[in-house]
Amino acid sequence: MKYSEAKSDLIQAWGNLGYSWGLNKVMAQIHALLMVSAKPLSAEEIMEELKISRGNANMNIRALLEWNIIYRISVPGERKEFFRAEKDTWVLARQVAKERRKRELEPILKTLKNVSAVENDGTEETKEFKKVVKELKGFAEKSDGLLDTFIKAEENWFWSTIMKVFK
Amino acid sequence: MKYSEAKSDLIQAWGNLGYSWGLNKVMAQIHALLMVSAKPLSAEEIMEELKISRGNANMNIRALLEWNIIYRISVPGERKEFFRAEKDTWVLARQVAKERRKRELEPILKTLKNVSAVENDGTEETKEFKKVVKELKGFAEKSDGLLDTFIKAEENWFWSTIMKVFK
DNA sequence: TTAAACTTTCAGTATTTATTGAAAGTTTAT
DNA sequence: ATAAACTTTCAATAAATACTGAAAGTTTAA
Numbered sequence: 001m002k003y004s005e006a007k008s009d010l011i012q013a014w015g016n017l018g019y020s021w022g023l024n025k026v027m028a029q030i031h032a033l034l035m036v037s038a039k040p041l042s043a044e045e046i047m048e049e050l051k052i053s054r055g056n057a058n059m060n061i062r063a064l065l066e067w068n069i070i071y072r073i074s075v076p077g078e079r080k081e082f083f084r085a086e087k088d089t090w091v092l093a094r095q096v097a098k099e100r101r102k103r104e105l106e107p108i109l110k111t112l113k114n115v116s117a118v119e120n121d122g123t124e125e126t127k128e129f130k131k132v133v134k135e136l137k138g139f140a141e142k143s144d145g146l147l148d149t150f151i152k153a154e155e156n157w158f159w160s161t162i163m164k165v166f167k
Numbered sequence: 168m169k170y171s172e173a174k175s176d177l178i179q180a181w182g183n184l185g186y187s188w189g190l191n192k193v194m195a196q197i198h199a200l201l202m203v204s205a206k207p208l209s210a211e212e213i214m215e216e217l218k219i220s221r222g223n224a225n226m227n228i229r230a231l232l233e234w235n236i237i238y239r240i241s242v243p244g245e246r247k248e249f250f251r252a253e254k255d256t257w258v259l260a261r262q263v264a265k266e267r268r269k270r271e272l273e274p275i276l277k278t279l280k281n282v283s284a285v286e287n288d289g290t291e292e293t294k295e296f297k298k299v300v301k302e303l304k305g306f307a308e309k310s311d312g313l314l315d316t317f318i319k320a321e322e323n324w325f326w327s328t329i330m331k332v333f334k
Numbered sequence: 335t336t337a338a339a340c341t342t343t344c345a346g347t348a349t350t351t352a353t354t355g356a357a358a359g360t361t362t363a364t
Numbered sequence: 365a366t367a368a369a370c371t372t373t374c375a376a377t378a379a380a381t382a383c384t385g386a387a388a389g390t391t392t393a394a
Contacts, residue, residue, distance in 0.1 A: 003293045006285040010300065013278035020271045022187060024352070035303075038295040043371080053354050058372060079362065079369055089302040104187045111180035118173035126170045128205040133177065135256040136202075142326060149333045159309055165332050166316045191382070210341080220384050225342060246339055246392065 007036060011050075021096060022103060023067075026052055027060040031069060034085035040073045042080045067099050090155040098151050105144055112137040174203060178217075188263060189270060190234075193219055194227040198236060201252035207240045209247045234266050257322040265318050272311055279304040 011032045018028020029050055034041060041049075047057045061083060064070040069092055073082040086092045116133055118126060150158065178199045185195020196217055201208060208216075214224045228250060231237040236259055240249040253259045283300055285293060317325065 001282065001285050003285055003288060003290070003296060006282040006300075007296060009278055010282050010296075013275055017271060017275045020187070020189060020267070026352080036292075036296045036299050038291045054371085055355070055373075056353055059353090062372085081371080087299070089306045093306060100187070104184060108180055108184045111176055115168065115173040115177050118168050118170055121170055123170070124205045125203075129170060129174060129177075129203045132203050132254070133173075139256045139260060142329075146329060146333070161332055162309075162313060165328055166313070193382080221341085222343075222385070223383055226383090229342085248341080 007033075010036065021100060023063075024060070026050065026056060027063050030057070030060050031064055031085060034064075034070055034083055035087070037084070040075070040082035040084040042082050044080065046083070067095070069095050094151050094153075097147055101144070101147050101151070105140065105147065109137075109140050109144060112140060177203065188267060190230075191227070193217065193223060194230050197224070197227050198231055198252060201237055201250055202254070204251070207242070207249035207251035209249050211247070213250070234262070236262050261318050261320075264314055268311070268314050268318070272307065272314065276304075276307050276311060279307060 011029050014032035014035075015025040015029040018025065018031070021028075023031070030046055033046060033049055043054065043057050043061060046052075046061070047054055050057075061070070064083075065072060068086075070083050070085045073084055075082055086095065112133055116130075116137060118130060118133075120126065120130075178196050181199035181202075182192040182196040185192065185198070188195075190198070197213055200213060200216055210221065210224045210228060213219075213228070214221055217224075228237070231250075232239060237250050237252045240251055242249055253262065279300055283297075283304060285297060285300075287293065287297075
């Protein structure tokens with residue numbers, strides 16, 4: 001397989017995967033492109049490689065910066081801004097986990113906590129509701145705890161601990 | 168907080184959460200409604216509660232059935248089909264994990280495996296590409312393994328094992 | 335067999351999300 | 365101060381996704 005083909009395949013696949021994190025396709029594709037690049041790229045280069053407009057590039061670069069999974073690089077002697085991706089997979093994974101926890105888990109935890117306070121009105125419906133909410137809340141809290149551990153963990157420790165226990 | 172308000176809040180929040188799993192809003196809302204219901208509901212009841220069309224209800228019920236997180240119930244003496252959600256949070260979580268693994272993780276694993284076979288052409292770009300792909304592949308495989316363990320695990324064992332090690 | 339009850343499908347439409355390209359804004363070099 | 369280089373913004377448009385309501389299809393009771 002040729003490099004250009006492999007790169008294109010990875011960028012496409014990453015574009016699709018990004019939807020599951022809450023990224024749009026182009027945002028994820030820019031990320032993939034920066035991840036596999038040996039050096040930082042300018043918005044112009046990104047535009048050209050992915051065949052997107054300057055505005056689209058700008059907006060999605062911005063969003064990736066907000067996720068803190070790419071960084072803005074100033075190169076002496078260049079007016080242009082350059083961008084590079086986080087290159088350490090572990091750091092990347094933790095950062096993605098952190099953002100998703102904030103965007104996905106925290107809102108549902110908050111709602112579950114709020115609706116836990118539903119009044120006891122004696123009906124079967126409310127009884128079932130409370131039961132379901134209690135269980136969901138428990139699961140969500142445990143998951144939050146596990147995610148917290150992951151976000152704070154050192155890579156070797158995390159995987160070796162997992163392997164030790166689960167094998 | 169009144170039951171009806173709590174229910175509505177949860178359904179809304181679940182609708183938003185569902186996007187992160189690859190469900191659309193109504194699909195997730197139907198799921199939430201069925202989860203908190205004390206008894207199975209018909210398509211008619213779902214339509215009325217969520218104020219959606221019969222066609223929309225049907226399509227999203229169908230999708231949830233495909234995810235295997237709700238079940239079709241035949242009630243003797245009734246022509247209508249009824250639906251109920253999986254009520255065991257653990258079983259639900261595992262099923263969601265299973266589906267997402269299939270839809271999200273497997274495609275990227277496959278692509279990473281494919282592009283690992285990129286030719287060595289001696290360029291810096293290809294060298295960097297191979298390095299990044301190797302790391303991503305490693306992380307994805309480990310995550311797949313962890314997910315596999317989760318999908319197959321018994322609830323008490325899983326959480327107590329996690330707690331024992333991480334605390 | 336017929337018709338009522340029920341479910342599914344689908345073409346057209348509505349809504350949401352994504353994208354564009356140029357205007358507006360900012361920075362830097364002369 | 366001026367203009368070139370660069371970045372951001374935004375109104376309009378395009379594309380994708382979601383939804384409708386009625387037609388088509390299926391099941392059941394009489």
